[in-house]
Amino acid sequence: MPGHLLLRSGLALSATLLSLSNIPLVHAQPAQSFPLGDVQLLESRWLDNQQRTLTYLKFVDVDRLLYTFRTNHALDAQGAEPVGGWESPDFPFRSHSHGHFLSAWSQCWAVTGDQGCQDRALYMVGELEKCQANNAEAGFSPGYLAGFPESEIDKVENRTLNNGNVPYYAIHKTMNGLLDVWRHMDSDNARDVLLGMAEWVDGRTGRLSEGQLQEMLGTEYGGMNDILAQLARESKDDRWMAVAKRFDHAHVFDPLAQNVNNLQGLHANTQAQKFIGTIHEYRASGEQRYLDIAKNAYGFVVRDHTYAMGGNSQAEHWHEPGNISGYLKKDTCETCNTYNMLKVTRELWANEPVSHYFDFYERALLNHLLGVQHPKSEHGHITYFTSLNPGGRRGVGPAWGGGTWSTDYESFWCCQGTSLETNTKLMDSIYWYSEDGNTLYVNLFTPSTLKWADKNVTVTQKTDFPASGNIALEIAGSAQFDLSIRIPDWAGEDASLLINDEPVSDVSVAPGSYAVIQGRDWQDGDVVALSLPMSLRQIPAQDDENVVAFAYGPTVLAANYGDRELSGLPQIEVGSIEPVPNEPLAFTATAGEESVVLSAFYDAHDYNYNVYWRV
Numbered sequence: 001m002p003g004h005l006l007l008r009s010g011l012a013l014s015a016t017l018l019s020l021s022n023i024p025l026v027h028a029q030p031a032q033s034f035p036l037g038d039v040q041l042l043e044s045r046w047l048d049n050q051q052r053t054l055t056y057l058k059f060v061d062v063d064r065l066l067y068t069f070r071t072n073h074a075l076d077a078q079g080a081e082p083v084g085g086w087e088s089p090d091f092p093f094r095s096h097s098h099g100h101f102l103s104a105w106s107q108c109w110a111v112t113g114d115q116g117c118q119d120r121a122l123y124m125v126g127e128l129e130k131c132q133a134n135n136a137e138a139g140f141s142p143g144y145l146a147g148f149p150e151s152e153i154d155k156v157e158n159r160t161l162n163n164g165n166v167p168y169y170a171i172h173k174t175m176n177g178l179l180d181v182w183r184h185m186d187s188d189n190a191r192d193v194l195l196g197m198a199e200w201v202d203g204r205t206g207r208l209s210e211g212q213l214q215e216m217l218g219t220e221y222g223g224m225n226d227i228l229a230q231l232a233r234e235s236k237d238d239r240w241m242a243v244a245k246r247f248d249h250a251h252v253f254d255p256l257a258q259n260v261n262n263l264q265g266l267h268a269n270t271q272a273q274k275f276i277g278t279i280h281e282y283r284a285s286g287e288q289r290y291l292d293i294a295k296n297a298y299g300f301v302v303r304d305h306t307y308a309m310g311g312n313s314q315a316e317h318w319h320e321p322g323n324i325s326g327y328l329k330k331d332t333c334e335t336c337n338t339y340n341m342l343k344v345t346r347e348l349w350a351n352e353p354v355s356h357y358f359d360f361y362e363r364a365l366l367n368h369l370l371g372v373q374h375p376k377s378e379h380g381h382i383t384y385f386t387s388l389n390p391g392g393r394r395g396v397g398p399a400w401g402g403g404t405w406s407t408d409y410e411s412f413w414c415c416q417g418t419s420l421e422t423n424t425k426l427m428d429s430i431y432w433y434s435e436d437g438n439t440l441y442v443n444l445f446t447p448s449t450l451k452w453a454d455k456n457v458t459v460t461q462k463t464d465f466p467a468s469g470n471i472a473l474e475i476a477g478s479a480q481f482d483l484s485i486r487i488p489d490w491a492g493e494d495a496s497l498l499i500n501d502e503p504v505s506d507v508s509v510a511p512g513s514y515a516v517i518q519g520r521d522w523q524d525g526d527v528v529a530l531s532l533p534m535s536l537r538q539i540p541a542q543d544d545e546n547v548v549a550f551a552y553g554p555t556v557l558a559a560n561y562g563d564r565e566l567s568g569l570p571q572i573e574v575g576s577i578e579p580v581p582n583e584p585l586a587f588t589a590t591a592g593e594e595s596v597v598l599s600a601f602y603d604a605h606d607y608n609y610n611v612y613w614r615v
């Protein structure tokens with residue numbers, strides 16, 4: 001029976017059950033993000049990143065991308081040339097990128113209303129639907145959809161897979177992309193293809209014993225628990241929550257539920273995706289244990305495995321808790337890890353809106369992800385790792401990636417896919433509203449406008465952050481609401497807030513909390529002016545207080561060493577660090593008996609830099 005037919009009967013069945021007990025428990029989420037299109041970036045480094053990624057998204061040839069799907073599902077490649085890198089026809093987990101493209105195109109559409117992005121997404125979904133519909137011909141089970149044969153799933157189940165494939169990792173990406181097209185473009189096709197895949201996952205996994213499942217989960221599976229838990233909420237059918245639970249990896253989750261750090265030696269990005277999933281499993285099931293797992297994992301990663309600039313892992317792995325100085329290497333801070341950790345962070349915050357989550361979010365987005373994209377690349381190409389060795393350099397990839405920047409058609413690394421998403425949703429966490437609709441949260445300092453439809457107000461954020469800590473929020477329209485602004489942990493004690501140039505007496509502006517302006521009747525033209533004093537800070541390695549990075553306010557600094565190689569960590573004279581007059585975020589210092597110039601690490605491109613110093 002074709003996948004579709006199964007699917008339609010499945011839908012009809014769940015609709016009748018809705019009135020009985022089939023409504024998933026949706027656990028309270030105190031803070032909600034705005035629809036993507038309600039927030040627009042204004043001219044800034046963030047907008048430039050978005051623009052470069054959009055250029056690539058509208059350049060890429062969709063038929064070339066479809067080559068592996070079409071040929072695998074016994075359809076004609078329509079004369080398209082295959083692409084290379086991790087999407088070449090013989091790469092084990094080819095077809096892992098398409099979901100990222102679908103997500104990025106749908107975000108592009110949601111934010112800018114760009115028809116080119118919508119057309120591409122809907123075209124790809126339509127072609128994937130044809131692939132899925134041809135499964136009988138290809139010899140696959142109904143609903144299966146990938147660029148590699150279904151026998152790879154037999155092998156991951158029977159533990160004979162030995163070619164480096166991670167089939168469920170790729171399948172999760174496709175499912176997630178389809179969910180985004182369904183959500184953002186209201187596409188029934190995307191929903192049906194996704195539900196067809198979910199039916200197939202249910203069929204494959206439903207016949208395995210718990211022991212077989214747990215063994216299978218030893219192979220990286222992306223966020224299969226995540227997509228299925230999200231599907232339960234999106235389709236209001238908790239059948240999918242039962243399937244999500246089959247991807248609960250006991251070996252990783254059990255110690256974390258007990259607040260034991262078992263992360264040492266694990267492949268970092270494999271786990272980070274599962275932690276996002278546990279938050280959605282919590283929301284779909286109400287089971288506290290899921291939230292504990294994510295919260296504890298977040299705590300361990302951020303406290304014990306994260307470098308000053310917010311990235312984590314070395315050679316894609318977590319090492320001894322706290323050992324940072326021992327792993328200042330070329331292959332630190334895989335981009336995907338931080339992309340996933342930021343998803344974990346924002347979802348944890350939405351459940352518990354305390355400011356420290358966004359202190360971390362800001363640190364990692366500004367100092368890691370923003371600089372992953374090369375600012376001179378018109379197509380927004382990216383680096384896989386962000387090196388932290390003495391005299392490191394961006395664009396130094398792993399050997400199999402050619403040790404370079406991504407390219408249009410010859411790389412397709414995981415980090416390229418996640419960066420397509422990152423740079424099309426840079427606005428998604430700036431503003432939030434409380435569940436009761438009475439509070440507006442401002443979590444990030446980014447030039448942008450928010451159109452808050454429910455209140456009929458527009459908030460415009462003007463700032464040159466992080467060059468300075470001066471932020472103005474201008475209100476257009478009038479409405480009553482509480483305004484909660486994050487006061488970062490790095491801000492000085494003399495942080496201040498003015499409304500229409502007047503001090504506000506009853507509002508506390510303390511670093512590491514929210515400044516809350518309660519119950520004000522905002523009037524058209526009101527301006528909130530926030531001043532966040534910045535100073536030079538030392539960020540010691542967790543394991544060695546004599547190994548430090550420097551930051552000015554939120555911005556991690558790096559010294560420019562041109563093309564020179566460094567044999568070890570340079571010794572810096574802390575007292576010698578002086579700001580360069582009239583140049584924001586620029587400092588001179590004496591290190592290793594020579595004069596060096598430090599500036600924002602996110603802008604350290606095309607030269608060897610140094611981030612950690614001996615003091």
Ligand SMILES: *[C@@H]1O[C@H](CO)[C@@H](O)[C@H](O)[C@H]1NC(C)=O
Binds near residue numbers: 154155158160
């Ligand atoms: C595992 O699955 C593969 C692919 O279907 C098959 O070739 C192989 O014989 C199976 N091995 C075992 C031990 O069942």
Ligand SMILES: *[C@@H]1O[C@H](CO)[C@@H](O)[C@H](O)[C@H]1NC(C)=O
Binds near residue numbers: 320327
């Ligand atoms: C930290 O890592 C380094 C480099 O791998 C290693 O030599 C050292 O023993 C580690 N230290 C601890 C305390 O684990």
Ligand SMILES: *[C@@H]1O[C@H](CO)[C@@H](O)[C@H](O)[C@H]1NC(C)=O
Binds near residue numbers: 456476477478
């Ligand atoms: C929304 O605000 C605009 C002016 O900012 C005003 O003209 C309009 O009447 C308001 N709409 C509603 C529904 O209150």
